[in-house]
Amino acid sequence: MALLEELRHEILLEAPHAAVDNVMDVLRDHPVLCTAQDQLALMGKDKKVDVLFWTCVISMVGVLNLFLDPEITLTWRQALLVSSKAQGHGINHARCIREWILRYILHDELPLHHLGHTWWTALEDEDVA
Numbered sequence: 831m832a833l834l835e836e837l838r839h840e841i842l843l844e845a846p847h848a849a850v851d852n853v854m855d856v857l858r859d860h861p862v863l864c865t866a867q868d869q870l871a872l873m874g875k876d877k878k879v880d881v882l883f884w885t886c887v888i889s890m891v892g893v894l895n896l897f898l899d900p901e902i903t904l905t906w907r908q909a910l911l912v913s914s915k916a917q918g919h920g921i922n923h924a925r926c927i928r929e930w931i932l933r934y935i936l937h938d939e940l941p942l943h944h945l946g947h948t949w950w951t952a953l954e955d956e957d958v959a
Contacts, residue, residue: 856935857906860898866935867894873940886941889913889927890934 856862873879874887896902896909904912907924914924930941 852936853932856932862935863894863898866931867891867898870894870934883941886927886930889917889923890931892916893927893931 870887870891874884874891876884879887892913893909896904896912897906906928910924910928911921914920914927917923926941933939933941
């Protein structure tokens with residue numbers, strides 16, 4: 831039983847490090863960040879996209895602009911917080927922007943909103959009602 835607990839403890843300690851290392855590698859890779867910045871800036875100029883999606887994209891571009899600007903020496907967290915505060919939000923919004931950027935770079939997925947979409951609930955089922 832002790833061996834099983836030790837293995838479980840080692841797995842729990844090692845698993846987050848892989849994700850953290852991957853994120854840190856992305857933040858150090860300026861060509862990848864610049865490419866993402868350019869692609870997102872093009873998406874932000876598209877007038878046909880949904881307004882909520884557009885604001886997410888513009889938020890992502892703003893953070894990348896601040897972080898990658900050689901004249902401004904902001905850390906990743908500082909760039910996120912400055913961009914979020916400029917939009918009238920706080921640290922939770924900064925975390926969302928961080929997740930959007932990393933999801934876009936690592937998985938090529940863009941943030942989607944769920945406004946206007948209906949979700950099925952158990953109360954709508956005739957058998958339950």
